[in-house]
Amino acid sequence: MEPQKTGDANFKANIGEMRQRARQNVEKGAVTADYECDPEEIVKILNEALATELVCVMRYRRHFYMAKGMNSESVAEEFLAHSNEELGHADKVAQRITQLGGEPDLNPDTLTTRSHAEYVPGKDLKDMIKENLVAERVAIESYRSMIEFIGTKDPTTRRMLEEILAVEEEHADDMANLLQ
Secondary structure (H helix, E strand, O other): OOOOOOOOOOOOOOHHHHHHHHHOOHHHOOOOOOOOOOHHHHHHHHHHHHHHHHHHHHHHHHHHHHOOOOOHHHHHHHHHHHHHHHHHHHHHHHHHHHHOOOOOOOOOOOHHHHOOOOOOOOOOHHHHHHHHHHHHHHHHHHHHHHHHHHOOOOHHHHHHHHHHHHHHHHHHHHHHHHHO
């Protein structure tokens, strides 16, 4: 493939070579010859993210059902909304894992050991909010580390993680506001 130039130069790609490479290892689906990451390593990282999201789904869902006391109804609704968003994240991560030729690890026996966030039930509404905030802060740091590790080598995974990170930051802000 000819080198690509920026600016006023024309973009030129060797279409013939691209077509030939596309036919090689066709069973690998989206993982093409120019994929710069180790797919197995990225799948391992994404399975940790998947476990983290699923633990957060379950923690938020428990907190939704267990929320009691003054203002608990609005806080419970926030917990439910976050649980649903975390499930959406889990779906995106699982889909990306399969695109990379891996298998989403949904084994409940090892879920909490692979999760970066903890499953802490919380004893009262304030404690539940605090534990969700702690978990969001862990998720934020985890996603930033994953994004930094991937760099520019896998733009699709990076973009997905950046989108999830933005929502996790919103969740942390929501929980911090509820604590005040």
